[in-house]
Amino acid sequence: MTETIATTDASPMGRPLRRKEDARLLHGQTNWTENIQLPGTLHMAILRSPMAHAKITHLDISAALERPHVVAAFSAKELGDLNGSVPCVWPVTDDIQMPAFPALAVDKVVHVGDCVAVVLATDKYAAADALDAIEVDYEPLPAVVDMEAAIQPGSPSVHDAADGSHGTNVCYTFPLQPQGPGAYEAAVAAAGDNAVVVKRRFINQRIIAGAMEPRAVVASPMGMSNEMTIWSATQIPHILRVLLALVTGLPENSLRVIAPDVGGGFGGKLQIYREEILAVQIARKLGRPVKWVETRSEDMVATHHGRDQIQQIEIAATKDGKFIGLKVEILANMGAYLQIITPGTPLLGMFMYPGIYKMDVYDFNCIGVFTNTTPTDAVRGAGRPEATFAIERIVDELAVELNMDPMALRKMNWITHEEFPYTTSAGLTYDTGNYEAATAKALDLFGYDALRAEQEQRRASGDPVQLGIGISTFTEMCGLAPSRTLGALKYVAGGWEHCTIRALPTGKIELITGTSPHGQGHETAWSQIASSILGVPVDDIEVVHGDTGRAPYGMDTYGSRSLAVGGQAIKKAAERLVEKARIIAAHQLECSGDDLEFVQGEFRVKGDPAKSQPLAAVAFEAFSAHNLPDGVEPTLQAEATVDPDDFSYPHGTHLCAIEVDTETGKATIRTYVAVDDVGVQVNPLIVEGQVHGGVACGIAQALYESVEYDKDGNLLTASLADYLIPSAVDLPSFTTDRTVTPSTTNSLGTKGVGEAGAIASPPAVINAVVDALRHLGVNDVRMPASPENVWRAIQVAQGGAK
Amino acid sequence: MIPIAFDYVRPGTIDEAIAAVVAAGEDGKVISGGQSLMPVLRLRLAAPSTLIDVGSIAEMSGVTDAGDHLLIGSNTTHYAVMNDPLVKEHAPLLAQTAATVADPAIRHRGTFGGSLAHADPAGDLPTVALALEATIVAKGPNGTREIEAKDFFVDYFTSALEPDEILVSVKVPKLGKGWTTHYEKFNRTAQAWATVGVAAAVRRDNGTIAEARVALTNMGPSPVRASSVEAALTGADATVDAIAAASANAADGTRPTSDLHASAEFREHLARVLTKRAVVTAAGV
Structure with missing residues (x-):
């Protein structure tokens, strides 16, 4: 039977409740992996390659064993069969090149930071000290750093071919031509003289x-019995358990993976790392707990990096501004090895280059390229920020070419709200959206016309500080999700999510989720969803997560999926629990289940509200089982596993006004407006936090952050003194708002939010910087738009030889 | 943090500290606020055998009025310096600049003397010491020695301190009447070191600049005076155009490095722009 579960004014859905996990986190009542102290623990330190590419000609760990407090040391040789291979679960093409990826390098190193040997000691200082005693000789090989050079014939290769001959640095080539090969060129040719084409790199x-x-x-x-317990600062305890079983050969049913408190991930902990494999294998071999805690310096070289694409993009439109099509060719840097979804990460963006726009033809090609650098993989947005940057940047360039206002050009080409569901030229069907509404709200908050007037005035007066306006009308696909679609893309796993809800005899609720939060506020938001259905106070719901022993089923947290997928599982499980409770309550109240309504956490006989039974009483009856209806089993719990039919498509309009000091090149954001449409909001305060963090992340990419290598593959940004992460002081106050267009493919009407800000903001900022300098002849500024990059762009445009 | 093992001593007086420094020999290292040394230890870029922590030596802390100059104990934190009434009155350039060092947490622990002794070419306070013609007071087993700021900063992270000497205090001359100052700092994030910084002190005589001092941060291995700018400013009209013309010489004689934050060429450009801004602001033009 289908019945809308009645909610009341007391429903916590949509309320900006403060996060119930925060008091514990802020008071230090926390349990980070580093805090796990087990008797007999051995601390692992890792000797990492200082060379980007070299043969190991000599490696001897024996002297390290003589150092005080050292218990063991291993190179690949000593580890033997336990030196497992780090897995990649997304072989995107049949002919993809998947090189061996041993946990400890065997005979050559391929990036600075590559793992060469480990020392195990009874304290972490002794382990670190003993690394000095390991003897290694390297024979340097030419390093491959530049992607365009890497794919030229004759380039040194990161990996030999499978037969030992000279390899290629092309990992794979992945085309997407939904309208067929040559369709883009044909469409442009058909438009003849009426076609305007803009190309950018x-x-x-x-x-x-x-x-x-x-x-x-x-x-x-x-652990108990044969159990190996693994605590890891990971986003993916469930996936990690499966993969560790596959890699190590240990039975999956003897592995328990716990992600305790995890302090942020941003994709960097969506991974199975060689350090995790080494810890398990060495713990197994030595029969003692093994602990490894990354230093910040290691984080810079050994935690996967993100982005790193060179994009050749071409957009065609008619002279009056109607888009014809888009052609995209990208080089995507894999780094030196393929980690869990390295090859698939750029392809998560391939459907998104057309953005929110209608066009007839789309032509995409991606070449994955090996280089002697740290492997890349998913970082907040994963493929979609790159796509969104490309389309939103080139739409601005096209507007200049057509002499049109960039917003007017967008309005002419975007999908209007009446046109949903809409199947794009890339082949995705967006369920819903309202770009007009989000844009109207953003323009209203921004004061677009006044800022344009000020821009004119500054240009006219020759002010050294110029003003620019940048637009990003973005959408994204998230909520990873549909298992069949992921399978068709050759991703090994599915995208479902699980929830079990137990009504305990004391009336408390245990909500077991397969999502694995690391700062997102799931404990609060999931309680709000369940509370709205069960009528139990939010504080009476305990959310259990991140432990394969207590929450055995799940696909974890990444890709803005937890609410979009996991939220639906919560809803379904809660509704199922109510249905079982209804049977028991009807028996208790001596009526038919159809005669009951469930309001504010109690079953009431319709028309006779004095006769009622609260859920807690039903739960106690299910526990005592003294008077259950025939055929009803004791205990009151329900579970649900949801595999959505489609991705989630949040969208929004971000506007940035930036002041650019043309003398120093410094860009300072003056106004940033973000109006996002993430569908129904469970907790607007948490949404607000996600938008702020995401926008800050994207602004950081636009203006500050960049991993830099020298030509020999040495990492130059090896510390946070050189790799600049802005703090709150460097960022403006954001003006945020939302429009709400509920998703029609999601039972809660929700969409994802975790990555939206990071996806939307880089093109808004760079469009603003370029707009500020357009009258000086500048038509691009390389990210990050650092003072020197801005200054050089001006010098080049002004004819200076820089 | 996993530093290499070291011994640690915490003397209570300057004389005890000097004895400890002598005892530790050449592998000893003095630490006070630790805001520069601790990151170096963390990265295992230094391996001192002994840390001599002078941070609790009371006689090395505080600001006193010594007539024509202020005597600032080397342990005085940036936070204390920037808020000290004497510093604000007689060396406002120092108070203003101390407030730009890193972030509040670092300013509460980092010390004035430590910043000078560290001799980081990107440090702001050495530049101010140079512009204000401060004198560094060092003490060692052979007694007390005074070193003028222009002789103190020798090279990258190298000062004129002898290995057995401790920087105990700094004499900062009071700027007389008519002097106005400004520190123009350019960095990429609020907490970052200066890409380039310019300290300017100007004495105006009605419509002209009677006297000017300009010192540059991160334009070479040590802070440098932009002497050709100073010469050009002396007697110049106190106008933006005249200051801009004088500032065109700001990069003369500098030896900036190229790094991730700026090339040498861009630093030279910044030196000119920032010198103009620093002098214009200092002169109140």
Whole structure:
């Protein structure tokens, strides 16, 4: 039977409740992986390659064993069969090149930071000190750093071919031509003289995830029975358990993975890392707990990086501004090895280059390229920020070419709200959206016309500080999700999510989720969803997560999926629990289940509200089982596993006004407006936090952050003194608002929010910087728009030889 | 933080500290606020055998009025310096600049003397010491020695301190009447070191600049005086155009490095722009 579960004014859905996990976190009542102290623990330190590319000609760990407090040391040789291979679960093409990825390098190193040997000691200082005693000789090989050079014939290769001959640095080539090969060129040709084509080469630079808590792992073979317990600062305890079983050969049913408090991930902890494999294998071999905690310096070289694409993008439109099509060719830097979804990460963006726009043809090609650099993988947005940057930047360039206002050009080409559901030229069907409404609200908050007037005035007066306006009308696909679609893309796993809800005899609720929060506020938001259905106070709901022993089913947290997918599982499980409770309550109240309504946490007989039974009483009856209806089993719990039919498509309009000091090149954001449409909001305060953090993340990419290597593959941004992460002081106050267009493919009407700000903001900022300098002849500024990059762009445009 | 092992001593007086420094030999290292040394230890870029922590030596802290100059104990924190009434009155350039060092947490622990002794070319306070013609007071087993700021900063992270000497205090001359000052700092994030910084002190005589001092941060291995700018400013009209013309010489004789934050060429450009701004602001033009 289908019945809308009645909610009341007391429903916590949509309320900006403060996060109930915060008091504990802020008072230090926390349990980070580094805090796990087990008797007999051995601390692992890792010797990492100082060379980007070299043969290991000599490696001897024996002297390290003589150092005080050292218990063991291993190179690949000593580890033997336990030196597992780090897995990649997304072989995107049949002919993808998937090189061996041993946990400890065997005979050559391929990036600075590559793992060469480990020392195990009874304290972490002794372990670190003993690394000095390991003897290694390297024979340097030419390093491959530049992607365009890497794919030229004759380039040194990062990996030999499978047969030992000279390899290629092309990992894979992935085309997407929904209208068929040559369709783009044909459409442009058909438009003849009426076609305007704009081409650009954009560089979406490499960045780090930069979580506040570095990675950490503790592997203990001291569990109950044969259990190996692994605590890890990970986003993906469930996936990690499956993969560790596959890699190590340990039975999956003897592995328990716990993600305790995890201090941020941003994609960097969506991974199975070699340190995790090493900790498990060595704990297994030595029979003692093994602990490894990453230093910040290691985080810079050994936690996967993100982005790093060179994009050749071409847009065609008619002279009056109607888009014809888009052609995109990207080089995507894989780094030196393929980590969990390295090859698939740029392809998460391939459907999104057309953005919110209608066009007839779309032509995409991606070449994955190996280089002697830290592997790349998902970092907040994962493929979609790169796509959004490209389309939103080139729409501005096209507007200049057509002499049109950039917003007017967008309005002419975007999908209007009446046109949903809409199947794009890339082949995705967006369920819903209202770009007009979000844009109207953003323009209203921004004061677009006044800022344009000020821009004119500053240009006219020759003010050294010029003003620019940048637009980003973005959408994204998130909520990873549909298992069949992921399978069709050759992703090994599915995208479902699970929830179990237990009504305990004392009336408390245990909500077991397969999502794995690391700062998102799931404990509060999930309680709000369940509370709205069960009528139980938010504080009476305990959310259990991040432990495969207590929450055995789940696909974890990444890709803005937790609410979009996990939220639906909560709803379904809660509704199922109410239905079982209804049967028991009807028996207790001596009526038919159809005669009951469930309001504010109690079953009431319709028309006779004095006769009622609260859920807690039903739960106690299910526990005592003294008087259950025939055929009803004791206990009151329900579970649900949801596999959505489609992705989630949040959208929004971000506007940035920036002041650019043309003398120093410094860009300072004056106004930033973000109007996002993430569908129904469970907790607007948490949404607000996600938008702020995401926008800050994207602004950081636009203006500050960049991983830099020298030509020999040495990491130049090896510390946070050189890799600039802005703080609150460097960022403006954001003006945010939302429009609410409920998703029609999601049972809660929700969409994802975790990545939206990071996806939307880089093009808004760079469009603003370029707009400020357009009259000086500038038509691009490389990210990050650092003072020197801005100053050089001006010098070049002004004819200076820089 | 996983530093290499070291011994640690915490003397209570300057004389005890000097004895400890002598005892530790050449591998000893003095630490006070630790805001520069601790990151170096964390990265294992330094491996001192002994840390001599002078942070609790009371006689090395505080600001006193010594007539024509202020005597600032080397342990005085940036926070204390920037808020000290004597510093604000007689060396406002120092108070203003101390407030730009890093972030509040660092300013509460980092010390004035430590910043000078560290001799980081990107440090702001050495530049101010140079512009204000301060004198560094060092004490060692052979007694007390005074070193003028222009002789103190020798090279990258190298001062004129002998290995057995401790920087105990700094004499900062009071700027007389008619002097106005400004520190123009340019960095990429609020907490970052200066890409380039310019300290300017100007004495105006009605419509002209009677006297000017300009010192540059991060334009070479040590802070430098932009002497050709100073010469050009002396007697110049106190106008934006005249100051801009004088500032065109700001990069003369500098030796800036190229790094991730700026190339040498861009630093030279910034030196000119920032010198103009610093002098214009200092002169109140």
